Amino acid sequence: MTISFIPPFLIFLIGSFFALFLRGKVLKWWIIIVPAVALFNAFILPKGFVYNIHFIGLDLAPVRIDQLSYVFGLIFCIISLLNSIYAYGLDDYRHHVAALLTEAAALGVVFAGDYFSLFFFWEIKALSTSYLVAIGGREDSLKASFRYLLMHVTGGVFLLGGILLHFHQTGSIAFNYLGLTNLASLLILIGFGINAVFPLLHTWLPDAYPQASYAGTVVLSAFTTKSAVYTLARAFPGTEILIIAGVIMTAFPIFFAVIENDMRKVLSYSLINQVGFMVTGIGIGTELSLNGTVAHAFAHILYKALLFMSMGAVLKQTGKIKATELGGLFRTMPWTLTFCIVGAASISGVPLTSGFVSKSMIVAASAHQGLTIAWFLLLFASAGVFHHSGIKIPFFAFFSHDSGLRPKEAPFHMLLAMGIAAFLCIAIGVYPWALYSILPYPVHYIPYAPNHVMEMVELLGFSALAFTLLMLSGIYPPEMRAINLDFDWFYRRGLQLFMYIDRKVLVEFEDRIVNTAYEWLFLNPMMAFAKFFKGVDTYVVDGTVNGSARSTYSVSKTLRKLQTGNLQDYMILFVIGILILACVIILLRGGI
């Protein structure tokens, strides 16, 4: 079989490797050429293609291109290019290497046809993304990256355990529909679920994302959770517990987002909220809802990256990201503001933007299936996301009180990346059939039915009214310099408790009992033994050696006195010696 295309992850893997050695202008062009080639390659990917190899006794399928993986692969390539354009001005080669490696791993995950390849790329992604957090250069970056890595390594262990059990039970490592049926599938679900920010397992995301660099967060926002959404859509469509998990994910983060001060943390919470819609769509499991999930992932990657890019631009230009320190930037950053508003409108699902044509499919699917409570909560979350991402982000950063900051507009390459993303958000909203045509199932949904448009306009219009009235009346919670605890309090305080017990109980026990016993049983006998041999060494071995050395020394001292160095002395000695020798021979022979 001949291959007329390159496996997408390979392009980024090679790109990442060479980025290690390139610097300066060459590196900056290299990071744009690599995703550009990958995007071109993505358009010629043959759908319905599986590449099988037999390796270490396993049937692997490192490249499997079908309708589902294709959509994710395509949007990953598009967003990689936008990321590179956005990060063009960043001189840190470590960022570019890690970003390209993350992109390689994410593409590896979505095109993996077996669990072995999937796990391989899954772990690379965990490492490269935590590295992106670590080099973020914020106050808490390094610690947050360790916490992030801990969570993802734990998820990886669950995943590996599930895979091994699954392989043991079925003898197959093909990555296909699984469903929640046994322990193996539960472990795999938890492994995916940690990456897909399931409720209570979600804390790594709002913890780590605000700690990456202005460009790093954009990379993180696109790949980590969405590749988990892909794996869930592949293995667990129609799994009912995902409806519950998804609906909770849409609802609870918006409360945190309303009171959060760090703008990128607000966006992190709204990211969980949006992934909640996708997880709900997977849980419902109908053709409409799965189409909705895939479409929403596609649209979401673009507008979420756009929002993180706009806040990244604010961070880069002002050095500040807290709502209490920002405000009034509309005067000097109008383009960033415009693109931010497009992203905010898209995430809110304003008609004619991408969020409207994708999210409404999932909401409609929940109604079709008679999931009344879910439907009510999804509507609540739709109104709520408008509140914190749609209004709060642009309002507090660019309007609100005047912070006195007059930063320069973001550099051209950043505006270009934001402009392309904003254009795509509107293009998908205006002409959704381009996106609908590449979805896994045929689409019969009509987004712009008059009643749909009215529903959304009413919901959002009166949410805006609520915001306005609460703001004017002073009831809206003021921004505060504070952090808000999340469920990770239990992990972090729990670990501190563990460390306390470790220090006060285990260390004491070791000191008092284990160390003493060790001393008596091993150390003391060993010391005595060593002392004995030292004695043997000193008196016997050394004595012998020293003794022979001493006698050699005195002999040579005597000999030295005999040797004067004069030739005539030696000649006399030689002659005397010959005479003595002759005498001895004569005597012994008994006369001449």
Added chain:
Amino acid sequence: MNPYKFFEKPESLKITLIVLFSFLTVVTILDLIVPKKAEYGFEEFPSFFSVYGFVACVVLVLAAKYILRPIVKRKEDYYDN
């Protein structure tokens, strides 16, 4: 050049509010005209989504401010100690 210069003016808030209120009035009138194709009966009440959106947001903000914030708010250096 900068269309947002409008917000520098002192009367901008008033104009924004007038635009918002008239837009919402038009929406509420349209709601009575546009035919509904509801999954649930209650969706057919006049301005159901308007009322729901408004109430949802007020509940969201009040709950976040008066219930969640007192529970979870800490000083910024909370975890450093």
